[in-house]
Amino acid sequence: MDLFSRTWADLLAAVGDLSDEDFARPSGCAGWLVRDLVCHLVVDAQDVLITLVTPEDVPPTRDAVTYWTIDDHRPGEDDPLAALTVRLAAAYEDPALLRFHLDDVGSAAGRAARLADPALRVGTRDEVLTARDYLDAYVLEWTLHHLDLIAGVPDLPGPSAEGLGRARELLEAVAGAPVPAAFCDTDALLLGTGRRPLDDAERVVLGEVADHYPVRLG
Structure with a gap:
């Protein structure tokens, strides 16, 4: 639970450092700008709040x-929720409003988790x-989206x-196979979730494990 709080605080701090121009950059989430990713984090924070009081x-x-x-x-197939996120993000218009909303709801989610x-x-x-649990x-969600954020900035x-x-650890447990130690944690997460495609050499290193990846988490 402490790691949840630390990874969430790190992600919120990174969003707080964005310039207005950064919100229009592409993120590591296919088809999403940074502003779309930040809007998704607002929804995630709301989900945390709702769940902890249920x-x-x-x-x-x-x-x-x-x-x-x-x-x-x-990725790329019709996803109503993803499409809604993009529309919601565009509706903010001023990045300061989106930044403020995430800071407001995100801080509340962090407090709820600590309590x-x-x-x-x-x-x-x-x-x-x-x-x-x-x-x-x-922790997996926050870490992947932190990587998505720095992919654009x-x-x-x-x-x-x-x-x-x-x-x-969580991704490997979900997939049912460990990524070889030759891959650093960042590469394991990016390759394992399809955020970066495997090249031929990496596929050889993965061997039979390649059949388990990439996975798209739902």
């Missing part, structure tokens, strides 16, 4: 790994997790080594 009294059905599913849809009982069972997406799962500070390491 207690359940039944046993958990998911943990930090099984929270994630592998989405069979290919949450780790053993609390919460409901989201018709599943039940402990607050500890739910917030742990989001490389001068920004990137994710912490601790966040990258935990995100890699």
Whole structure:
């Protein structure tokens, strides 16, 4: 849970360092500008707030790994939620408004996470997790989107080594296969999620593991 807070704080700080011009740059999310990514983070922060105030009294059905599913849809296919995010981001017009909204909602999400009982069972997406597992799962989300942000604005500070390491562990567990140690954590995450395509040499290094990647998380 502490790592959730640190990775989220690092991501919010990086967004806070964006210039107005940076919001129009492409991000590491295919088809999304930086402003679209930041708008998505607003929605993510709202989801965290909603989930942490949605207690359940039944046993958990998911943990930090099984929270994630592998989405069979290919990038670029029609995705109503992704399209809505783009429209919402454009509606802000002034980047300062979007930056303020994320800081406002994002700070609240961070406070809620720090106050949450780790053993609390919460409901989201018709599943039940402990607050500890739910917030742990989001370390992967924050780290990947931090990489998406610096893909468009490389001068920004990137994710912490601790966040990258935990995100890699989660991704490998979801995929069911470890990425060879020859790949650093950043490359493992970018290649493993299809954010950067494998070249022939990398495919050879991956060997049979290449059949498990890339995965699109849902």
